[in-house]
Amino acid sequence: MKFSPITVALLAEVAAVSAANSTIQYTASSDVGSTSTDAFPPIGTVANSTLFPPESVVGFPGPTPTGVEPAMAQTAPIYPYATGASNSFPLVAEQPKGHSALSTNFDITKYWGNLSPWYSVSSADYGLPDTSPLIPDGCTINQVHLLYRHGARYPTTGSAPSTFAGKLANATKAGGFSTSGELAFLSNWTYKLGAELLTPFGRSQNFQLGVAYRQLYGELLNNFTDTIPVFRTQSQDRMVKTAQNFAAGFFGVPEYVDQVNIEILVETPGLNNSGAPYEICNNSNVATRGSIGSAAAAKFASNAFNGTLARLQSQVSGNLTFTPTDAIAMLQLCSYETDALGYSAFCKLFTEQDFINYEYFYDISFYYNNGPGSPVSAAQGKGYLQEFVARFTQTYPEALSALNETFDNSSTYFPLNQSIYADATHEVVVLDTLMAFNLTALFNGPPLNVTANYQQSNFVASKVVPFGTHFTTQVLECPARSPSKQIRFIVNDAVVPISDSHPGCPVDADGLCSFSNVVDILQKRIQEIDFNYDCFANYTASAGQDYNGRAPKM
Ligand SMILES: *[C@@H]1O[C@H](CO)[C@@H](O)[C@H](O)[C@H]1NC(C)=O
Ligand SMILES: *[C@@H]1O[C@H](CO)[C@@H](O)[C@H](O)[C@H]1NC(C)=O
Ligand SMILES: *[C@@H]1O[C@H](CO)[C@@H](O)[C@H](O)[C@H]1NC(C)=O
Ligand SMILES: *[C@@H]1O[C@H](CO)[C@@H](O)[C@H](O)[C@H]1NC(C)=O
Ligand SMILES: *[C@@H]1O[C@H](CO)[C@@H](O)[C@H](O)[C@H]1NC(C)=O
Ligand SMILES: *[C@@H]1O[C@H](CO)[C@@H](O)[C@H](O)[C@H]1NC(C)=O
Ligand SMILES: *[C@@H]1O[C@H](CO)[C@@H](O)[C@H](O)[C@H]1NC(C)=O
Ligand SMILES: *[C@@H]1O[C@H](CO)[C@@H](O)[C@H](O)[C@H]1NC(C)=O
Ligand SMILES: *[C@@H]1O[C@H](CO)[C@@H](O)[C@H](O)[C@H]1NC(C)=O
Ligand SMILES: *[C@@H]1O[C@H](CO)[C@@H](O)[C@H](O)[C@H]1NC(C)=O
Ligand SMILES: *[C@@H]1O[C@H](CO)[C@@H](O)[C@H](O)[C@H]1NC(C)=O
Ligand SMILES: *[C@@H]1O[C@H](CO)[C@@H](O)[C@H](O)[C@H]1NC(C)=O
Numbered sequence: 001m002k003f004s005p006i007t008v009a010l011l012a013e014v015a016a017v018s019a020a021n022s023t024i025q026y027t028a029s030s031d032v033g034s035t036s037t038d039a040f041p042p043i044g045t046v047a048n049s050t051l052f053p054p055e056s057v058v059g060f061p062g063p064t065p066t067g068v069e070p071a072m073a074q075t076a077p078i079y080p081y082a083t084g085a086s087n088s089f090p091l092v093a094e095q096p097k098g099h100s101a102l103s104t105n106f107d108i109t110k111y112w113g114n115l116s117p118w119y120s121v122s123s124a125d126y127g128l129p130d131t132s133p134l135i136p137d138g139c140t141i142n143q144v145h146l147l148y149r150h151g152a153r154y155p156t157t158g159s160a161p162s163t164f165a166g167k168l169a170n171a172t173k174a175g176g177f178s179t180s181g182e183l184a185f186l187s188n189w190t191y192k193l194g195a196e197l198l199t200p201f202g203r204s205q206n207f208q209l210g211v212a213y214r215q216l217y218g219e220l221l222n223n224f225t226d227t228i229p230v231f232r233t234q235s236q237d238r239m240v241k242t243a244q245n246f247a248a249g250f251f252g253v254p255e256y257v258d259q260v261n262i263e264i265l266v267e268t269p270g271l272n273n274s275g276a277p278y279e280i281c282n283n284s285n286v287a288t289r290g291s292i293g294s295a296a297a298a299k300f301a302s303n304a305f306n307g308t309l310a311r312l313q314s315q316v317s318g319n320l321t322f323t324p325t326d327a328i329a330m331l332q333l334c335s336y337e338t339d340a341l342g343y344s345a346f347c348k349l350f351t352e353q354d355f356i357n358y359e360y361f362y363d364i365s366f367y368y369n370n371g372p373g374s375p376v377s378a379a380q381g382k383g384y385l386q387e388f389v390a391r392f393t394q395t396y397p398e399a400l401s402a403l404n405e406t407f408d409n410s411s412t413y414f415p416l417n418q419s420i421y422a423d424a425t426h427e428v429v430v431l432d433t434l435m436a437f438n439l440t441a442l443f444n445g446p447p448l449n450v451t452a453n454y455q456q457s458n459f460v461a462s463k464v465v466p467f468g469t470h471f472t473t474q475v476l477e478c479p480a481r482s483p484s485k486q487i488r489f490i491v492n493d494a495v496v497p498i499s500d501s502h503p504g505c506p507v508d509a510d511g512l513c514s515f516s517n518v519v520d521i522l523q524k525r526i527q528e529i530d531f532n533y534d535c536f537a538n539y540t541a542s543a544g545q546d547y548n549g550r551a552p553k554m
Pocket of ligand 5: 184185187188
């Protein structure tokens with residue numbers, strides 16, 4: 001058997017590693033003990049607030065109602081001690097009803113769908129048990145592309161938790177009610193959440209993601225020799241703060257002010273912005289098209305919490321009747337109060353099974369609103385897909401794209417030669433983008449059944465669309481492979497295999513595929529996604545099917 005020179009070199013390296021503590025003598029190299037340094041930012045570079053105006057100039061911040069100040073030192077039942085390198089300090093998450101904190105360890109925060117704090121997902125969950133985000137042996141990293149979501153926020157305007165609060169207030173006016181037992185706290189409870197804004201924990205998530213990405217990929221800054229990076233976000237207040245906190249974690253405070261240009265794209269109805277495509281995709285909010293997931297999830301919830309609702313109802317007297325919508329509202333209050341205030345008395349009202357059902361409620365909602373079961377998800381992810389491909393190929397798209405709405409296609413506002421890209425967006429857009437990329441391994445299994453959870457799908461919303469979720473693309477040089485330029489995709493630390501979804505990509509334990517092949521496939525995907533039809537045509541879609549993110553032809 002003959003080995004190539006590279007294989008011989010690799011084998012020698014393996015032998016050297018395994019012999020590291022044997023009797024072999026290693027001669028010190030000539031530079032041993034010398035000092036090496038990197039220097040970022042390049043001399044003479046500075047952020048330009050004229051070209052990249054701040055939030056106060058861009059405007060369009062959306063609603064910004066504040067809530068009460070957290071008072072965990074007063075309100076938490078136990079102190080939020082830091083328990084390790086990756087804990088969610090400073091939150092205290094209850095054990096579910098029926099669990100004793102001492103005897104069991106069920107992490108309710110992993111069952112909150114898009115309200116979960118992000119957590120590392122295993123590559124094994126999608127079929128790659130033997131890899132990790134560490135650069136595979138024999139490869140070096142050239143480029144990283146990051147698409148990430150804002151951290152924990154208050155509820156969006158007018159959503160279920162505030163409606164529930166309004167219902168309690170109305171009930172008090174209309175005859176009143178009293179509560180006992182587990183619900184005793186409710187007779188004194190007030191709504192303390194604002195709307196839309198990042199919470200203190202939320203900003204720490206984005207800050208920590210920035211720190212993590214500097215730790216993981218900081219060496220790529222050496223690639224910036226006469227410019228500083230452009231990192232993008234949208235104009236909503238939480239999106240601006242998200243990018244700033246990420247940058248603060250990545251570059252430091254106050255360094256980030258000068259070491260990165262934060263580009264704020266206007267998010268407002270009617271404007272084509274890849275970070276907020278639902279603002280122009282009309283079918284996105286049509287009940288029989290882009291938002292079939294909402295009704296499907298509500299249908300599931302209408303049957304899933306009956307036992308718990310009966311138990312809670314028995315502890316209320318007076319003019320207040322709980323509905324399935326209230327069960328979801330109280331579960332959401334558990335999530336939101338924990339994410340915003342550090343602790344919530346609502347959490348311990350619910351059993352382990354309730355949390356499992358709550359997660360499935362979100363799984364259905366996202367699968368059919370922004371996943372394979374949505375007729376508009378691929379169209380909504382197309383803008384980002386085109387932008388990624390533009391960066392991969394260093395060529396602006398020929399066709400109309402969402403690049404040009406606030407700023408022109410130019411190297412100033414859309415540089416094509418960065419070694420590090422970081423764009424902030426919303427979770428729906430992250431999921432839309434994964435659909436546009438055709439990363440179908442995230443959704444293996446049949447379409448989610450909206451009546452009952454048969455656990456046949458590997459799509460779990462809290463793994464893919466949590467607060468702080470991030471989609472990472474590594475572009476690598478792997479000299480032992482042919483071609484040597486390789487690429488792979490990572491979602492919250494899970495490497496996603498693409499051999500079944502991207503023709504020409506081999507089965508690969510590290511999820512690698514030839515860069516040029518993947519770019520070819522993505523270009524085909526751009527061709528096949530008909531934005532105008534999917535977003536504007538008159539068709540009917542229904543939950544229960546896998547549309548691969550595309551509108552059905554009528
Ligand atoms: C290295 O040394 C340790 C402890 O002396 C020993 O257990 C181990 O087997 C050695 N490993 C190799 C690769 O020689
Ligand atoms: C920022 O950009 C503007 C427009 O190109 C330019 O006139 C100005 O000198 C720049 N400012 C800095 C500090 O580089
Ligand atoms: C509370 O009452 C007001 C006034 O009647 C009504 O407009 C509102 O819809 C009610 N809210 C809820 C959640 O029932
Ligand atoms: C109960 O509340 C509803 C509205 O929330 C009100 O219309 C009704 O009159 C109340 N019933 C009693 C007995 O107070
Ligand atoms: C509600 O608040 C009152 C006054 O602060 C207090 O006396 C009472 O114990 C509280 N009830 C509950 C169930 O916490
Ligand atoms: C910087 O990154 C680009 C894109 O990966 C690459 O083509 C270029 O060679 C790199 N330059 C340096 C100095 O590393
Ligand atoms: C749950 O309760 C609803 C009423 O809210 C009822 O329509 C439904 O049939 C019940 N489902 C089950 C499985 O008991
Ligand atoms: C909006 O962006 C999408 C995605 O890039 C594109 O397909 C569409 O043509 C754009 N629409 C307009 C009106 O620019
Ligand atoms: C790009 O921007 C220019 C100037 O604002 C505008 O006239 C043009 O319609 C835009 N193109 C697209 C595709 O949005
Ligand atoms: C997307 O992936 C599916 C397999 O999950 C495959 O059948 C389909 O051809 C892929 N689409 C493209 C454009 O490659
Ligand atoms: C959409 O199609 C349906 C069924 O063909 C039809 O009833 C409806 O009028 C159409 N709506 C529009 C706006 O064209
Ligand atoms: C979902 O499961 C129910 C039984 O729980 C079954 O009747 C229904 O056909 C299933 N729906 C789909 C789309 O498979």
